[in-house]
Amino acid sequence: MGASRAAQRIALTVFALTLLLGVTRFATESWAAGAFAIGKCGAYGQAYDYRAEGAAKAAALKQCQGGDCKMITMKRACAAFAIDAANPCGAHGYAVRPKISNSLNEATRECYKFGGKECVIRAWACDAKG
Structure with missing residues (x-):
């Protein structure tokens, strides 16, 4: 279960960074x-x-x-x-x-x-x- 929890944290971190990059790009273009x-x-x-x-x-x-x-x-x-x-x-x-x-x-x-x-x-x- 420890490896599964670590994988979930990594996936959540990657998702958060992707979302942050998208918002930054939208703000710059706007x-x-x-x-x-x-x-x-x-x-x-x-x-x-x-x-x-x-x-x-x-x-x-x-x-x-x-x-x-x-x-x-x-x-x-x-x-x-x-x-x-x-x-x-x-x-x-x-x-x-x-x-x-x-x-x-x-x-x-x-x-x-x-x-x-x-x-x-x-x-x-x-x-x-x-």
Whole structure:
């Protein structure tokens, strides 16, 4: 009977750990909404790891002080925003990609593509999975 009781304890422990992993994954995925608000002259707002996309958008928009802010959403990804340091009101670029390195590189490329001369990353963020 001792071996049977030990086997039951092991099975119960494995079950509890499996349940805990499932809950942790669900919690992480449910907090995986993010947004960037990009405005004029380098203005921006960002929000990440929100429960809902609407709440992330509202939080990012509230931070964006440049007016005419464009919304960019991210879910289980990273976003980056690049501006031209020589002319912050000029060319800019942004990108949303699964990995931060890809989003940083693509945002910088987009800035140069639209005429930037000294493009730099102004802001970046990743949500729970990015």
